[in-house]
Amino acid sequence: MAEKQKDQRQQEPQQSVIAKALVTGFTAGILWSGLGAFAYYFNFTEVSPASFIFRSFWQTDWTGTWLAEVLAVLIVGILSLGTALIYYLLLKKRNGMWPGAFYGIGLWAIVYFLLTPIFPAIPTFMELNSDTWVTTGCLFILYGVFIGYSISYEYREFNETVNSYSNQGRV
Template sequence: MAEERERLEQNQREKPMSFMAMVVITGLIGGILWSGLAYLAYVFNFTEIRPNVILEPWTIGAWKEGWLGTMISILLIGGISIVAALIYYAALRKFQSIFVGAGYGVALFLLVFFILNPIFPGINPFWELERNTIITSICFYILFGVFVGYSISYEAQEIRCKTADEKKARTDPDLS
């Protein structure tokens, strides 16, 4: 009878998501969220850069300027953001500070606007951009960095604490 109850679906515990899966999902959601909001910033003239600039070097046709191009661009940025989240995971997950995430966002901004700028013909050189574009863009990069960084660092800290608690419980018989 007890074995039967344990097999029922309602009595099954859901297996927790792996840390790496959480990192990938965080990167994807962060990229989609912040590039979608950046598109809204473009619509409301806070920035002169559309998410569609990511398609310019690799695609031909006017379709990339329409809604399809915008949606594909936002999803593509989400995919690229997975790579950014994995880099944060590999290099910075041990630091649980909002400032580390913000610094990571600034580093990504500098990478895109200074080093990768020649790849994207739709982005003017940094010194020719409007002030609103620069401020809006750096804010979105900082928000992305904080979102991804703090999510990953928090989860890493939780796993470290859980592991330490389990280890302590195994070594200290009074806690069992």
């Protein structure tokens, strides 16, 4: 069974860990901002991805439509490439869910405390209701755990594969 897995790994085209980290970042951005858009639609939160991306800069009718939400989710996916790259550069060697959870909490704090003045359509933290605090906090934590766990897993898996190949050469 182990030989079959090794053969399968050798047949798969090797993608670099950083490329997988970027794919993970894009996927995380799409997934969790999409869930954020649903949370906004069902009134779990007062803000949506389109609130940050579009409504803060343009007050037009289309920014309140589903098209704006879909475009905002795609833009968040693209912006998530940067957050995944930062995680890769700083925390890829950390194992477990806690580094990702703390990364998500840090991102949440940056967005809602430091960047709020940039987004006029977003109320200040104290003006938001507790449902928004909890919902967005949980979404950011899950986003961070998704990115963190995936990137650290791929990094560890890649290093184990490299080490096993280098150890085979010594036998």
